Amino acid sequence: MLCSFEYSINDAYLPYQLSIQDSKDNLNFIIDDYLAFNSDIEIVLMTMNNPAGGHLTSRPNVAAYYQAYRDVAAERNLLLIDHYPNWLNLYNTDPATWDTYLYDGLHPNPLGAEKVIVPEIIRALEAASQPVPDKEFPVIAWNNPAAITFGAVFDSAQLNATANVAGTFSYAPASGAVLNAGTHTLTANFTPTDAVRYASASKAVSITVNKATFTITWNAPSAITYGTALRGIRIITNQYDCVDQFKLK
Numbered sequence: 001m002l003c004s005f006e007y008s009i010n011d012a013y014l015p016y017q018l019s020i021q022d023s024k025d026n027l028n029f030i031i032d033d034y035l036a037f038n039s040d041i042e043i044v045l046m047t048m049n050n051p052a053g054g055h056l057t058s059r060p061n062v063a064a065y066y067q068a069y070r071d072v073a074a075e076r077n078l079l080l081i082d083h084y085p086n087w088l089n090l091y092n093t094d095p096a097t098w099d100t101y102l103y104d105g106l107h108p109n110p111l112g113a114e115k116v117i118v119p120e121i122i123r124a125l126e127a128a129s130q131p132v133p134d135k136e137f138p139v140i141a142w143n144n145p146a147a148i149t150f151g152a153v154f155d156s157a158q159l160n161a162t163a164n165v166a167g168t169f170s171y172a173p174a175s176g177a178v179l180n181a182g183t184h185t186l187t188a189n190f191t192p193t194d195a196v197r198y199a200s201a202s203k204a205v206s207i208t209v210n211k212a213t214f215t216i217t218w219n220a221p222s223a224i225t226y227g228t229a230l231r232g233i234r235i236i237t238n239q240y241d242c243v244d245q246f247k248l249k
Contacts, residue, residue: 003034004081006046008065009106014058024068031076045073045080048108049087049116052098055106081124086116135199139164142188147208150181158207161188165198181211 010016011023018026027045034041047066051059066084073080091098099105101112108117142161159171172187173179186205192198 001038001040002042002044004044004046005030006048006069008069009048009051009059009062012059012062012065014060020061020064020068023065024072027069027072028076031072031078043076043078045069045078047080047082047084049102049106049112050084050091052091052105055104079124079128081121083117083120086120090116136197137199138167138190138192138201140188140190140201140203142203142205144205145186145207147210149210150212151178152209153178158186159188161190161203163190163192163201165192165194167192167198179207179209181209183208 005027007027008023011018011026031043034043047069050056051062056062063084066082070080070082072078087098090101101108101115103109140161140163145158145160148158154171154173154175154177156175159169159175161169161171163169168191170189170191172189173184184207186207187202188204189200189202191200
């Protein structure tokens with residue numbers, strides 16, 4: 001069973017004093033009520049024609065109410081049949097024909113249904129019945145970075161993946177990380193700008209972090225008397241401050 005809803009042109013009527021949020025809330029309530037009655041119902045939302053003359057004066061924000069229907073359709077993953085752009089385009093390009101398609105500048109007549117409404121319903125339903133094409137996977141280019149020495153900070157020299165389509169990269173570990181010596185895996189996660197056509201993708205490479213070479217600084221200690229234990233000797237390196245205990249042999 002298929003049910004279509006379109007109340008926004010009435011909701012936009014100023015004397016009703018119904019806000020856009022109230023219109024959305026009412027629409028969601030109706031959808032929930034129908035689905036509670038029969039969860040197999042397929043809900044279709046529609047926008048309709050633009051009003052003119054006094055009908056437009058009393059509905060100055062009708063476009064915003066139509067947008068609310070688009071928003072609800074997107075939020076609830078419902079089919080939307082959007083007649084409003086077709087009607088508005090006809091009104092702007094051929095107002096005389098537009099006028100013959102409505103009884104009173106507000107309500108479509110059978111000719112308007114035949115020429116504008118039914119063709120768009122058929123087009124939208126046929127499009128919805130088509131299988132969704134598989135998304136393309138971006139091609140990521142990223143070679144294993146050259147080895148670095150412990151203490152080096154990751155930056156664009158290592159995190160420099162590229163893709164064949166527009167988008168953004170995030171990395172793990174992220175820029176600014178410092179890794180211990182050894183071999184590590186780096187991962188680039190790519191989010192395409194065109195998420196409809198392209199899927200997200202990732203690529204991993206490896207990097208070697210070499211051990212750092214220490215420079216030991218040890219000044220000659222002061223003279224001591226025979227039998228004095230060597231203790232509390234401080235060794236200064238280029239990485240750490242070490243304290244150790246020594247014995248004479």
